[in-house]
Amino acid sequence: QQKVQQSPESLTVSEGAMASLNCTFSDGTSDNFRWYRQHSGKGLEVLVSIFSDGEKEEGRFTAHLNRASLHVSLHIREPQPSDSAVYLCAMSRVGDNSKLIWGLGTSLVVNP
Amino acid sequence: EAAVTQSPRNKVAVTGGKVTLSCNQTNNHNNMYWYRQDTGHGLRLIHYSYGAGSTEKGDIPDGYKASRPSQENFSLILELATPSQTSVYFCASGGTPNYAEQFFGPGTRLTVL
Numbered sequence: 001q002q003k004v005q006q007s008p009e010s011l012t013v014s015e016g017a018m019a020s021l022n023c024t025f026s027d028g029t030s031d032n033f034r035w036y037r038q039h040s041g042k043g044l045e046v047l048v049s050i051f052s053d054g055e056k057e058e059g060r061f062t063a064h065l066n067r068a069s070l071h072v073s074l075h076i077r078e079p080q081p082s083d084s085a086v087y088l089c090a091m092s093r094v095g096d097n098s099k100l101i102w103g104l105g106t107s108l109v110v111n112p
Numbered sequence: 113e114a115a116v117t118q119s120p121r122n123k124v125a126v127t128g129g130k131v132t133l134s135c136n137q138t139n140n141h142n143n144m145y146w147y148r149q150d151t152g153h154g155l156r157l158i159h160y161s162y163g164a165g166s167t168e169k170g171d172i173p174d175g176y177k178a179s180r181p182s183q184e185n186f187s188l189i190l191e192l193a194t195p196s197q198t199s200v201y202f203c204a205s206g207g208t209p210n211y212a213e214q215f216f217g218p219g220t221r222l223t224v225l
Contacts, residue, residue, distance in 0.1 A: 034213065099157060104154045
């Protein structure tokens, strides 16, 4: 059964410092991976999607995928207090990319 | 302009009552999904649909029904609500070229007393 684990559970950084979040998965044959953000009491918004090993940048958000090490990370450059939220990692299911497997999330707090 | 909307945003129901959660999307996506989100469990897929008239069971379908009368609308129905169904419910849509890129509504907070 495919699984996704996120670390750390929570992270506090100062405004302007790089924030790095991690996601490990149990099966490297998934088609694609994405990071979502969820502000408290709100829905989820997709930040970055990545399909190939390497790096994908969307504004201040950069995802790194390494299938061999079963790892995808998200780096937030110059985080702001408005980036305080829960960040969720998701991967598509092998053989069915219409459905996602979700991590439990990392709670990020950015202090001014 | 929100592309996925949900109603109601908050709902209090009694045990044994019927609850209907509604979702509307203007993305013209074929696929739609219902999830629930609980602390410690993350997002869990309840039902999904490939298009009008289609409903499929997700990972935790017991106690829930779904209805997709049109491309735009997807409902989640709790025929006999129980306290264990107290949760936050999210609807999402996904379409070509990548069905896995799902777009979410704002969520419905359901409390079953």
